[in-house]
Amino acid sequence: MGVRTTALRATAALGVAVLLASCGSGGNEGGEQPSGALEGRGEVTFATGKDTSGNMQKLVDEWNAKHADEQVRIIELPESADAQRQQMVQNAQVKSDAYTILNLDVVWTAEFAANRWVVELPKDQFELDKFLEPAVKTAQYRDKLYAAPVFSDGGLLYYRKDLLDAAGVQPPKTWADLIAACQTVKAAQPAIGCYAGQFEKYEGLTVNFDEAVHSAGGDVVDATGKPVVNTPEAKAGLDALVAGFKDGVIPQKAITYKEEEGRRAFQAGELVFHRQWPYQWNLAGKTDGSSQVAGKFDVAPLPGIKGAGSSTLGGHNFAISAFGKNKATALDFIKFYIGEAAQRSNLLATSQAPTLASLYDDAELIKQFPYLPTLKESILSAKPRPQAVRYGDVTQAIQEAAYAALTGEKTSDVALKELQAKLEELIN
Structure with a gap:
């Protein structure tokens, strides 16, 4: 409980900091960008999340x-x-030069670009037509390129x-199929858990909530x-998760799961189904004794309420x-890495x-990673x-x-009504 309380306090403090930064960014957005020129060569630092594979360091060594x-x-940041x-x-708020290259989640681009915390990149030096279009869009803000798409991701x-x-x-196509399949499996394996995703109060919960809403035919924000x-559709999506916890389809301890907690549970053989990113494939497939499910799992598209x-x-x-x-060195390193x-x-x-x-159409890669299509x-x-400039506040509200x-703590009706009002306040 103490860890969660500390995390909540940190999140609240961050929300205040981002709010103050956002309120002050209006004039800065139209002003001169600090240190915008892509000049200078020499040592650079690379701020990133934990490198669980070791391959990031391998490429840096190359x-x-x-x-x-x-x-x-x-510079390895927290998990x-x-x-x-x-x-x-x-x-960025103290204008420190401690970080040169930033490994940004795709939803942070607008915030960092609008606040002039990152510099614009030259589009003509990247062959963007060779990249997945959705990935390229996440790197842009107001039709300008502020980042390079390195990793994409789909649940x-x-x-x-x-x-x-x-x-x-068969693998489930709907949420009802998933529940029925799990009940059949549990008849022979009563101790196994049915389903888990990322439900701790952090960015992963925003992702899982969004997927539940979209998979029920709803939206968090419209095209504008x-x-x-x-809406009834959003409620149907949220209610599926609420009922999952209430009925035991989702184990109670999954409320504490982030990516790694869920991955470890799946690899330990504790779950029939797990919503996860592609990175789990290699780790769950290891034959060094770290995974109890190597050679025993596969992947399918996420199920929805009435269909895919x-x-x-x-x-x-x-x-x-x-x-x-x-920055010139940083630009060249990014080109190398993508x-x-x-x-x-x-x-x-x-x-x-x-x-x-x-790479998704490479026959040799598909042979090794059959989930690529x-x-x-x-x-x-x-x-x-x-996609909001005040994304920190938006995701916290979600x-x-x-x-x-x-x-x-709240019914889904009350939670969604209050969320609607909060998002209308945050998103102009």
Whole structure:
């Protein structure tokens, strides 16, 4: 309980900081960008979340071996996406040059660009037509390029193929199918949990809430960015998760799950189904004893209420801090990292989703990663999270509402009504 309380206080404090920054960004957005020129060569720092595969360091080492005078040094930030963003925002607000390259979640582009915390990148130096279009859009703000699409992401339904095959059931296409399949499996495996996603109060809950709403035919915001979350469709999506916790379809402890907690539970054989990003594929498939489900699982599209579900668009982009040193070196390193060789290396080592479209059609890669066609469709049809300059406040509001409904603190009707009012206040 103490960890959660601390996290809530940190989130609240961050919300105030972002609110103050957003209120002060109006004049800055129209003014001169600080240190905008992509000049300077020498050592650069690379602020990023935890490198669970070791391949990020491997690629940095490859760069450093060929650039003795332009070394890249990784600064590893916390595992939580919210904590990563908090440190990057704080660094930018004091105009520190501690970070040069920033590994940004795709939903942070608008906020960092509008506040002039990152510099515009030259579009003509990137072959953007070779990248997945949704990934490119996440790197842009007001039709200008402020980041480079490095990793994309789409949610997938991991499932225990061995257990479903033994029970004679097919991978589910709807939420009702999932519940029925799980009940059949549990008749022979009563101790196993049915389903989990990311339900702790952090960015992962925003993603899972968005997917539930979209998979029920609703929206959080419409095509113009106007909040439309207080609808019967959104309620149906949220209610599916609420009922899941109430009825035991989702284990109670899953309310504490982020990506890694859920991954460890799935790999330990505790779940039939798990909503997760592609990176889990390699880790769950390891045969070194770390996974109890190696060779026993597969993936399918996310299920919806009446048919196929909808993934939330995920991924990461690399941007250059407006206050960092040696921006010319940083630009060249980013070009190296989004190149085909590096993206292929990342896919092979981490099973992270590449942003180059051609890699999804590579026969050798599909042989090793048979989920690639499913993943490509997931990304191309994925729905973005609200693209707001005050995204920190927006995602906090979504998390508060969804968490209150999942834990029974509020009914879904009240939670969605209050969320609608809050989003109308935050999004202009």
